[in-house]
Amino acid sequence: MSFSSLVQDLAIRDGNTPRRVPPRAANASPSVSTMDDRASQISRAMSYASTAATSVSISGDISSQLHGGYHHPLARSWQAERQLTKSMLIYPLFISDIDDDETLIPSLPGQYRRGLNKLIPFLETLVRKGLRSVILFGVPLQPGTKDALGTAADDPKGPVIQAIRLLRQRFPQLFIVVDVCLCEYTSHGHCGILRDDATLNNQLSVDRISDVAVAYAQAGAHCVAPSDMNDGRIRAIKLKLIEEGIAHKTLLMSYAAKFSGCLYGPFRDAAGSAPSFGDRKCYQLPPGGRGLARRAIVRDIGEGADIIMVKPASQYLDIISDAKELGKDMPIAAYHVSGEYAMVHAAAKAGVFDLRTMAFEVTEGILRAGATIIISYFTPEFLDWLDN
Ligand SMILES: NCc1[nH]cc(CCC(=O)O)c1CC(=O)O
Ligand SMILES: [Zn+2]
Numbered sequence: 545m546s547f548s549s550l551v552q553d554l555a556i557r558d559g560n561t562p563r564r565v566p567p568r569a570a571n572a573s574p575s576v577s578t579m580d581d582r583a584s585q586i587s588r589a590m591s592y593a594s595t596a597a598t599s600v601s602i603s604g605d606i607s608s609q610l611h612g613g614y615h616h617p618l619a620r621s622w623q624a625e626r627q628l629t630k631s632m633l634i635y636p637l638f639i640s641d642i643d644d645d646e647t648l649i650p651s652l653p654g655q656y657r658r659g660l661n662k663l664i665p666f667l668e669t670l671v672r673k674g675l676r677s678v679i680l681f682g683v684p685l686q687p688g689t690k691d692a693l694g695t696a697a698d699d700p701k702g703p704v705i706q707a708i709r710l711l712r713q714r715f716p717q718l719f720i721v722v723d724v725c726l727c728e729y730t731s732h733g734h735c736g737i738l739r740d741d742a743t744l745n746n747q748l749s750v751d752r753i754s755d756v757a758v759a760y761a762q763a764g765a766h767c768v769a770p771s772d773m774n775d776g777r778i779r780a781i782k783l784k785l786i787e788e789g790i791a792h793k794t795l796l797m798s799y800a801a802k803f804s805g806c807l808y809g810p811f812r813d814a815a816g817s818a819p820s821f822g823d824r825k826c827y828q829l830p831p832g833g834r835g836l837a838r839r840a841i842v843r844d845i846g847e848g849a850d851i852i853m854v855k856p857a858s859q860y861l862d863i864i865s866d867a868k869e870l871g872k873d874m875p876i877a878a879y880h881v882s883g884e885y886a887m888v889h890a891a892a893k894a895g896v897f898d899l900r901t902m903a904f905e906v907t908e909g910i911l912r913a914g915a916t917i918i919i920s921y922f923t924p925e926f927l928d929w930l931d932n
């Protein structure tokens with residue numbers, strides 16, 4: 545709509561004064577205009593607008609007034625479709641196989657790798673503050689633990705299975721998610737079992753991954769979340785859970801749209817899971833691949849996923865909204881990953897913005913896009929921030 549026809553339109557809706565519209569502006573065709581025509585239309589419309597301001601009641605112009613709707617902080621909160629609550633948050637934990645370990649992860653400000661003995665006292669405080677859910681990552685540090693098959697992943701004496709049992713016992717209300725992958729446990733650091741040509745052997749990998757997932761569920765994990773990205777793993781895990789008679793009490797969360805890129809660096813430091821050669825580009829999605837992500841989401845829904853996850857989060861808000869559309873009847877999770885968290889910290893430290901303000905802005909973007917579950921390293925802070 546041209547400015548002149550807008551003014552005309554407003555004038556008509558405004559105060560029953562259509563005859564105040566200058567006749568030539570009213571008749572001017574908005575679609576055929578030379579530069580001169582256009583300039584004179586605009587100047588006519590503007591001179592009309594200034595007369596209108598004195599002669600037509602401004603109160604009639606209701607549609608341009610938005611500020612009143614969000615002047616008050618409470619009214620601002622009403623503008624959001626959904627608000628962050630503590631129950632939306634899942635906190636990632638790195639659990640090492642050295643019981644008394646408590647080591648700061650240099651590239652992940654404020655985050656520690658902890659052994660079983662340090663885990664419980666740490667979590668007690670958080671659970672008291674309202675922590676509802678954690679996602680566990682095992683970090684084998686003992687020499688000789690890793691091999692080509694990732695055998696240690698489901699070691700009943702390994703840190704993850706021990707932690708599941710301990711957490712179930714000590715925090716009966718805590719919802720325990722366990723990341724399922726082999727990269728923390730393989731000598732080569734890839735997310736599955738390799739062929740001779742160093743590509744993933746999909747069938748062997750899926751068999752192994754689904755055994756590991758079932759072992760975690762049997763140990764008491766409420767949710768298993770395969771992050772390995774092998775094709776067909778959701779179906780294989782679901783079938784094995786059914787076979788073992790535990791499908792009815794195990795939530796299957798798929799890292800369906802997991803993109804490759806450099807945002808997982810701090811995590812790989814923390815978990816010691818960087819590949820010893822090559823990269824993950826042939827199994828994690830290419831960053832531009834929106835269509836591919838949609839296909840992976842549809843596939844994983846069809847294979848029996850209960851929750852679809854998108855990861856990373858802030859650069860992939862379109863994918864979150866795609867996931868919400870494609871999986872409109874299921875919860876959507878977003879993983880605000882290690883590199884995203886580290887970036888926010890680094891920028892806040894450099895004085896670019898306030899940490900808390902940005903953490904909330906990021907979260908609001910993720911919720912607006914359609915996620916209702918957020919995996920975040922900011923969880924301990926949010927538990928405090930949401931209280932005041
Ligand atoms: N497959 C392992 C896994 N599970 C979750 C993350 C990333 C989480 C983060 O960066 O915070 C990774 C790293 C990777 O795929 O390289
Ligand atoms: Zn993983």
Ligand SMILES: [Zn+2]
Pocket residue numbers: 725726727728734735771772
């Ligand atoms: Zn992996």
